[in-house]
Amino acid sequence: MAVLDRSIVARGALGEGPAAEAVMLPPEIGFLLAAGFPYQTLAEAAETAPRCRIDAATTLLNTGLISEDVFYRALAASLGAPFLEDIRLCLSAGTQQVLEDGAAPLVQPSPRAAVSAPRGRAVAQLIEARKRSAVLPAITTPTRLRLAVFAQRADAVATEAADGLQQHFPEWSCRPGVQPGDLIVVGTVLALLFLMTSLPNGLSMSLLGLLQIVTAAMLTVRLASIFVWSRPNAVAGMRCLGDDALPTYTVMVALCREARVVDQLLLSLGRLDYPQAKLDIKFLIEADDAETAAALRRVPMPARFEVVTAPPGLPRTKPRALNVALPLARGDYLVVYDAEDVVDPRQLRLAATLFARAPATTACLQGRLLIDNCKDGWLTRLFTIEYSALFDVLGPALAAWRMPTPLGGTTTHFRTRVLRELYGWDAWNVTEDADLGIRMALAGYHVGDLPSDTKEEGLVKVKPWLRQRTRWMKGFLQTSFTHLRHPRETYGRLGPVGSFFALTLVPGTVLSALVYPLLTLWTIYQMLLGPQAEAGILSDATRMGSHAVFVGGLLAMVLPALVACRRRKRHDLMLWTLLLPFYFGLVSAAAWLAVFELARHPHRWNKTEHGLARTSRSGARLTRSGLRSASPAPRPIPAMAAAG
Structure with a gap:
């Protein structure tokens, strides 16, 4: 018989003894008993659900004890309602609202006015509604309802996903992209970097001092971080x-x-x-x-x-x-x-x-x-x-x-x-x-x-690594231009300290990567090969600043890395930290590539290919040969049970 009461009590189905005590099947799954679904499985879901404070229908479906299709076909049969596979909706509400409600009107003429794909306790509510109404909606699965909505609202879904932020918060969206003024600013900065040595001495020293201050700010944040101990x-x-x-x-x-x-x-x-x-x-x-x-x-x-x-x-x-x-x-x-x-x-x-x-x-x-x-x-x-x-x-x-x-x-x-x-x-x-x-x-x-x-x-190879890192640097540039459109508003929201950190961690990351080889070569030249610069306060200050930034940069690269290796107990990697100055040369190359790619292809996504690893320290990763390391295999996803 169809089970439409508040609950059903089945006794003796589990044999004798304490385990044979009656288990009440809530209405959202009780109807499955009449459809031939094993009582033991339903009782297991009914007992598990209260411990998690969730309904039995969701427990049954999410644990793979029954497939979505079997469940909703059985629900339709128990209600005497048609089960719809192909759905034509008459949509007026928004996509999210329809999917949250799990119901939508059907295009007329149709035997039923609406279709429903109830979830969880809404299943019990629909069963209860049968007692009060002779006409119930047609039934379908949540997946079929979503596919129908997406099919009819494809353009609206795509537009909202792509441009929703721009429509609601245009000041926080990177659309319409980099403006000519932004490119002029970037071009001017890059030109000054290249022409720095040919500029008048006072101007070149001033620009160098400014770069040193920006770089030192970022180094200060990274060096200070090693004193915060996360346990x-x-x-x-x-x-x-x-x-x-x-x-x-x-x-x-x-x-x-x-x-x-x-x-x-x-x-x-x-x-x-x-x-x-x-x-x-x-x-x-x-x-x-x-x-x-x-x-x-x-x-x-x-x-x-x-x-x-x-x-x-x-x-x-x-x-x-x-x-x-x-x-x-x-x-x-x-x-x-x-x-x-x-x-x-x-x-x-x-x-x-x-x-x-x-x-x-x-x-x-x-x-x-x-x-x-x-x-x-x-x-x-x-x-x-x-x-x-x-x-x-x-x-x-x-x-x-x-x-x-x-x-x-x-x-x-x-x-x-x-x-x-x-x-x-x-x-x-x-x-x-x-x-x-x-x-x-x-x-x-x-x-x-x-x-x-x-x-x-x-990533193992340099070329794909550069493509990935170029995308990251390009995104940092996009983020910088977006939130520096209205610097006064950004400063007002973040405050002086927050603004300092945001500038240091986003545009500062890109700028420091761009100037890294220039400042490094400049400092090495001064320290080893360069003639004594003309005496003067500005010259002395920039020379001392170059030395300080050079040493500070090395410390900011190596010390956090050493601290991280120590916290991870990765002592085998500590000697490799000596190669970080060369590694950050690759980061600098990616930053320069990002500048040019931002001008030519601002929104191109450089896809990273995965599944190429040859080793797995944890033993949890499939290797290129398709063999798994000698580690315990995780439990497979539960197979879905058939009704009856």
């Missing part, structure tokens, strides 16, 4: 929130031509120590990425996994894909991962706990990024050291000081409401994470530290 062990024994207190968490992963790392990604996400019923995992792909779509289809995934295809449009960037999925996020918190990431299983639970204890102004938690294939070559070793200095030393210091923080592109955890308040990411900024960190500071929020690791794949 990962302090949270290692922290009592995290229990399953009942944890909120729903959205996980977003943007994929573009990433078929080779899909298996590794699914294994990593399948190990998350978080209630499956409270996970909302979204894979974001482009409409023409057939290879990645096929790789995802090969794996049967429970309903907590969802593949969202971004409608065709420009720009073809990661932030646009994230903006497409942001209205679909069901979690109170949201995290962004990259395709090649191997995530600490405990990370979401720890982040939710820290968010619960943090003030409401903590809008984001930045996790720690580690290069996992550091033994692949000299470049990956230096990349490992740089990342460790950034995420184990500088990042925690900025969080402790509550200063503006250019975010990393992955393992960034957000309060979802803040992301929506700020209209997501700037789709036209190729370093959207750094820009979002500055925008959060401008809106009065700050970034906290999350001492939890995510393992990334470092």
